Amino acid sequence: MPLDFALLCVGALLIVGAASIYWRDREDVARLVYGATGGLCAAIFLSAVVPRGAHALSTVLPLGLPWLGMHFRLDPLSAFFLAVVNLGGAAASVYAIGYGAHEKSPMRVLPFFPAFIAGMNAVVLADDAFAFLVAWEFMSLTSWALVISQHDRRENRAAAYIYLLMASFGTLCLLMAFGILGGATGAYDFASIRETPKDAWKSGLVLAFVILGAGSKAGLVPLHIWLPLAHPAAPSHVSALMSGVMTKVAIYGFIRFAFDLLGAPAFWWGLHPLVFGAASALVGVLFATVQSDLKKLLAYSTIENIGIIFIALGLALAFKANGQALPAALAFTAALFHVFNHSLFKSALFFGAGAVLGATGEKNIEKLGGLIRAMPQTAFVFLGACVAISALPPLNGFVSEWLVFQAILLSPSLPQWVLKLLTPAVGVALALSAALGAGAYVRAFGVVFLGRPRSPAAQQARETDKWSLGAMSGMLFLCLLAGVLPSFMIDTISPAAMDYVGGRMPSQADIAWLSIAPIAESRSSYNGLLVFGFITFSSLAAMQTIKTLWPRPVRRAPPWDCGYVDPNPATQYTASSFAQPVRRALGAIAFSVHEKLDMPLPGETRPAHFAVEIGDRFIQFIYDPLNKAVWYCAGRLNVVNYLSIQEYLALVFAALVFLLIIVAL
Incomplete structure (x- = not known):
C-alpha cells in the first residue's frame, strides 16, 4: 500500500540520519547521505502521485501512547502536500551533493537533514493529535539544529534562539487548539474530533489558536520575525527546504484544521486569513524591496507569497460558508497551486543564492555584480525563477496568482457586506504586492548579475558545480511546465x-487547446501554451530582424556616464539607490527608516558618509514591549525563590484551589 510504503521510507530517512554518524569518518559521507535522502524522497513522491482510487488510506502503528497507537492517513490533501515536501526534498538533496562539498562542518548538518524531511512527512501523514504534535515538534527541533549549524557567528545563534522561541509558541498554540477540540471526551484521533459536536465560540477560539500556531511557522505577519533571520542563517539547501517546503507544511496544518477538523465554517472565518494574508503580502514585498542581503530578500519574499496563499484560503472559507461550491473550489485550487508553484521557484532561487554565495562568499548584493559573465548558467536559471516569482507569463507564478484574482472577482456574489468591502481592498493589496515583487526581483537580478563586479570576490567568481546546476535547472523546467500546461495541475x-x-x-x-477556464470559457480563460509560443516566436523574430537590419558585429565599450568614462564600479547604480523611491514613498507602511548623513564642512577633505537604518515596526511596537514585560515579571517573580516553607505550602494550596475551580467550571 502507498501509505505503508511512505511510512517505511520515513523510517528509512531517520535511519539515514543516524547512519551518517556511523559513517562520519568516510570522505564520501555527504554524498552517501544526500544521495540516499534524495532517493527516498523520490520514492515517497512516487507513492503520493500514483493513483490510489477515491478512498483514503489509513493505518495505526503500535507507537506513542499505550493502547492507542499512532494513526496515519493518506487522502488527496495529504498526498498533494506529500508530493510537495518530497519533490523539494529530492531537489535539495541533489543540490546538496555538490553544495555540501563546501561545508566546513558537515556533521552539524548531515544527521539532521534527512530527519528534518522525515518530520515534515510525518506531519502531513499524521491522523491524530499526538502524532501530529510529536511530528510538528520534531520538525521544529531538527530545523533549529540546521539553523544553528553555523553557530560560530553571533547573528546565527540569535536567529536560532528567536526561531526556537517562535516554534515553541506555535506548538503551544496548536496544543491548546487540540485540547479544546478534544473536549471532555478526550478525543485525540482526527476521526473522533470530526464527530465531536462543536460550539461556535469553541470553533472561533480554535481558529484563533490555529492562525497563531500555523501562522507562526508559515511566517504570517506579525508572527514573521524569525523567518528573515533563520533562513539566511541556515545552509542554502536547508534554506530552500525551510522556505519552499516547511512553510507549506504549516499551510497544510491550517487547512487540516480550518477545512476539516472544525466542521462547517462561518463566514467570518475567512476574515482573519484575508486580513493577515494581505498584510503579509504587502509587508513582505516592501521589506524584500529594500534588502541588501540576498538570502534575506528571498526570505521576505516568502512572507509575501505566504500572504497570497492565505488570501486564497480566506476566500475559500468565505465562499464555502455561503454554500458557493464552485468559487470556493476556485480559491482553494488557487491556494494549493500557489503552494506548489512557490515550492518550485523559491527553491530554485535559494539554490541560485547558494551558488552565488559559494562562488563569491558574499550575500550582500552591493558587493556583487557582473556575475552573468562568470556564472552564465546560474544567471539564466536565476532569471527564469525571478520571472516565475514575479508572476509573469508563461511561467507558473502567473497562473496561480491569476486564479486568485479570478476568485477575488467573484466576491460580489458574497452576501455579507463586510466581505463585499474587504475583498476588493485585499485585491488592491495583492495587485500592489505583485507589482512591487516584480520590481524587487528586477533589482535583485540586475544588481547581482548585470553591470560590473563591485568587489574582488565578484571578479574571481566561477560557475557552480553540475549537481547544483542540475537541481536548479530541474526546478526551473517544472516552473515552465506548470505554467505552460497548468490544466494537469488543476485537475x-x-x-x-x-x-x-x-x-x-x-x-x-x-477544454480544447490546453486552455484553462476557472468558471467557464465565456467568462475568462488562459492558454499558457499559446502565450509561450507567441513569446518564443516574437523573440526569435525580433532577434532575426535586428541581425538583418543591423549587420554590424557586436562590440564592447566602456559604459557612458553622463559624458565621463569612469572605470570605478562605484559609479553604478546600487541596490539601495534602486529601492530608494519605493522606500521613501511606501516604506512608512511597513518599517521605520532612519537616515544618517555625515557631510564634511567646506574645506574638509574627508569623504561624506550616508547610512540608512531600517527597523521593523512589529518588533518595535509588539515584541520589544513584550520582551520588557517578560523581564519585568521575571524580576517580580524572583521573590518566589526566597519564600519560607509555610509560604510555599500556602502557595501550593492556593494553586490547587484555583485549578479545582477551573475544573468545576
Missing part, C-alpha cells in the same frame, strides 16, 4: 477541493 488538485470545499473546478482536460 490533480480537484479531488482535494472536492473533499474539503464540496466542489471542483470544471475538468480542464476537456
